[in-house]
Amino acid sequence: MALMKDLRIHCNLIFFPYICPTDFHRISNGLLFFAKSKTFTSRSPYSYLKMKLKNAFIITGFFAAISLSAQETPRMTPEMTQVWEPVSRIVTPGRAPEAIIPAPSDAIVLFDGTDLSKWQHPNGNTPEWVIHDGYFAIKKGTGDIQTKQLFNDFQMHIEWRIPADVQGTSQGRGNSGIFIQGMYELQILDSYNNPTYVNGQAGSIYKQSPPLVNASRPPGEWNVYDIIYTAPTFKADGTYRTPPRITVFHNGVLIQNDFVIRGTTEWIGHPQVREHGAGPIRLQQHGSMNAPINFRNIWIREL
Amino acid sequence: MALMKDLRIHCNLIFFPYICPTDFHRISNGLLFFAKSKTFTSRSPYSYLKMKLKNAFIITGFFAAISLSAQETPRMTPEMTQVWEPVSRIVTPGRAPEAIIPAPSDAIVLFDGTDLSKWQHPNGNTPEWVIHDGYFAIKKGTGDIQTKQLFNDFQMHIEWRIPADVQGTSQGRGNSGIFIQGMYELQILDSYNNPTYVNGQAGSIYKQSPPLVNASRPPGEWNVYDIIYTAPTFKADGTYRTPPRITVFHNGVLIQNDFVIRGTTEWIGHPQVREHGAGPIRLQQHGSMNAPINFRNIWIREL
Amino acid sequence: MALMKDLRIHCNLIFFPYICPTDFHRISNGLLFFAKSKTFTSRSPYSYLKMKLKNAFIITGFFAAISLSAQETPRMTPEMTQVWEPVSRIVTPGRAPEAIIPAPSDAIVLFDGTDLSKWQHPNGNTPEWVIHDGYFAIKKGTGDIQTKQLFNDFQMHIEWRIPADVQGTSQGRGNSGIFIQGMYELQILDSYNNPTYVNGQAGSIYKQSPPLVNASRPPGEWNVYDIIYTAPTFKADGTYRTPPRITVFHNGVLIQNDFVIRGTTEWIGHPQVREHGAGPIRLQQHGSMNAPINFRNIWIREL
């Protein structure tokens, strides 16, 4: 925040005060965006902002000048960690089973179609997401939900569905995510005929690894992720002794093959290595203007 | 074979000649067994032999004495690479889908229910295994079958069924196997209420790695293997530069988690490292007295 | 370069022409820097530039405004991939042997103290670096040198010395590097009492991995790197099937422990995955104003 203070002083000294924003925490490198919340809920309001910024570009530009003269190391922008090519090849998965396949006998059933008793808001409150007939749906504005139980290595099964009437494009279309150990995001998005950066599409390890192929089903149909996750171990200095690793099938098609996760999921900048122990499965209530994404048949087997 | 010659001489010198076998290549450490064929088809006729050997034990015993005095390094027996404990925990998998899930659009369909055109006998002949309505069955005495196409890294799906009227016990009950790259066996067996050595039960990498759990369905029901395989690379001297690795789900339950394969599948003795390139998928026609095992819905995706 | 053209047009339209630089290839995000050469020879003239830029900051700032209004995805700057903390702990290595330890009998001796016959300029010319009594020294302005022979997996030994009269600071002090397979840089720098970003100090995999500790000897003394390198293998699509891996000892102290290299060494931006086969060992003639760095006793064993 010291930087922001410096910027405001510079701005008032050099320019007319009325173009010097007071909402400094929303500014970085001359591009306005919302501060990234600690629960990752506010990612990518970019397209929304673009509308508002139509006439603000020149001011923004001047302000960027100040930003760059005030610091020698400008901050990264979200775009700098987007990868757009090569586009993941499309694979049509085999059709889904007609009925839900129940969990193996040794699995912890996280949602069996009836209640959210295994889940809570990250602040410990009862989740406000909405239970329908056999599935539940994100309720906008109520925040993420996460498992009460914490996990290390596991096999997990989860089904999700983008509502058929989904609106928006790119990251603004059906955006959610599964934060493994509360840290590492396996992206949920409508990636059926919805181009975006490939390391941000459905099945990506967000901003780290695109899916090997795009095996998405269209909005209105259920998608399935089957996940094998190996938790990291840490050295005394807090860095990885062995990094986290993940294998994912999307609708039965291998999309992540023992990928070595580099660190935390960051919307801006590089993955960070942060020491942690067992962690929850967190489902993201993304800030974008989506129809409420659905989930069902969630189970996990500790390995 | 020098050993065998020595043994015969010893035998004739010390014992009555009529107990000195001439068929020396079938003898090791005083236990008769059939020579292991190059196509692995004759593994484990052990229970069969036990009947024949009922009255031969004393002679066998005496002969073993000679064997051990004539050589300082006796050969290993099949039992020496069996592991019996700990017994893999039983997991009841979720029930199977009601109908077959077809292959993803980019898969090579190896069997779609109609014909064996993608398969051949290891000698190149047309396979004689029998096609039924939507599946095929092993035909005893006709040998293994293998894919015409050769593979390296892949994702594979295969379904198999032990006939409901299967007879026998242990390795003699519903024994077959999937030889990956013609080298490394993922075991097929009726392991539903059928104790055997754990590194020889269904889902084991035979004689190398027991399954993490026993997720077998009973005879008469279809089992599913979903496999991720990474082929080895070799150094100039023919040893592994990177070893083969395998992950397997059995009926949707993880049973091999990135297991590092140590070498070829050997009924007797240690795995061997043998240089090879791309190889076929070979299905074993095991020599034991099984009911004919069934297969269906086989597809593979090259990675 | 299309970007640069746009920028020039914008600049001339909006500002006084005389502040619109013509040397556009030296501009990015409002910070001047030299174009990164394909042979990585011109990295980090940053401190040098800072002197020249003392009075140019306001112009630079204005220009940055244009840059940012002309494109929505500004390019990364070199600073964005610098990591400054935590600072690698200092370890004083055991003193060096009094005499050179010669190579093992099966090593390829790349420099035995007498001639550069195993080396060439990247363009194939005879290298102009200077041979002294038992070592050779970088000759500024003559470019890098690299081995004629190409390598895959290897063990390598190399000794290097920063001249005692080295000048400069940070990346401008004793900067060279070993480009493994011509792609992946193990950094050479005077890191004895010379702070810089940790993933750019001696023993770092440049811009990817800081050394575990700082085991540098002071200028005027010989440093030793002992390296184990495993070359990558590639999938059909040109991405890594198995990534490159490296282990490094600096003066006998482990500083890289089986680090998985993420891709090519980039001064600006993220490592790139680029398909390649066997490659040379290339020694960098860095563009900074260093005293000529010395090398001796270089050998390699193919694994």
Added chain:
Amino acid sequence: MALMKDLRIHCNLIFFPYICPTDFHRISNGLLFFAKSKTFTSRSPYSYLKMKLKNAFIITGFFAAISLSAQETPRMTPEMTQVWEPVSRIVTPGRAPEAIIPAPSDAIVLFDGTDLSKWQHPNGNTPEWVIHDGYFAIKKGTGDIQTKQLFNDFQMHIEWRIPADVQGTSQGRGNSGIFIQGMYELQILDSYNNPTYVNGQAGSIYKQSPPLVNASRPPGEWNVYDIIYTAPTFKADGTYRTPPRITVFHNGVLIQNDFVIRGTTEWIGHPQVREHGAGPIRLQQHGSMNAPINFRNIWIREL
């Protein structure tokens, strides 16, 4: 021991009692050997036994017959886990430094030439090994010694010397070993012109991995091992979650390249996976009739 009881009964029933040994715990498969001690101190008295057994072979043979008729799964012999080919290629290492290279500043010095204060007998007693001028020597009959401190991941340096007047052949010539975490043996042996099984020669991970090459110095000269060791982690069921790994240089030459250790070091039979935490470095006082092996300059850096 139930087996042994059965054998004794069989023996007395069928043979003359006087050839039925009472010392049954020393018998397996008709070959006498000493029970393997828990501290691995009594490995391979085989050549010693051969003398004593010259006239015992026929009895042994007959006894083997009983052994094999009494049980269907004979125990493995030490020879069954010996690998004799291919013989590791000989590499002449560079000559040793003239003087000892001292430890890095952050190393724990386990022996600096003066005292054994960092070591103890496995039973906790003061070690009786003999300190000479700058090195110490094994004292036969006094057992192993091990560090008081326990370690996990580390870099280690150790120098050892086979006395110039060493006698014996194969495993009977200069045999000792470094048991890492008290579990996993890096073999010490005179392997300079002394053929033995390759997975038992100097630099082997005993009975698991031959050295990549044979870089031994002759008796009377100091050998050096530089080791990088990564300790295993365990799953709840006591099996490896991540296995132990080891890299070794012998006299500066890479001989183990990130070898994945399969389990405990066993003279007879397969490596076992046994759960453990941090462990000592143990130096073996082998039972064979060696000249007393020397050690010096031992240090370790925790990673």
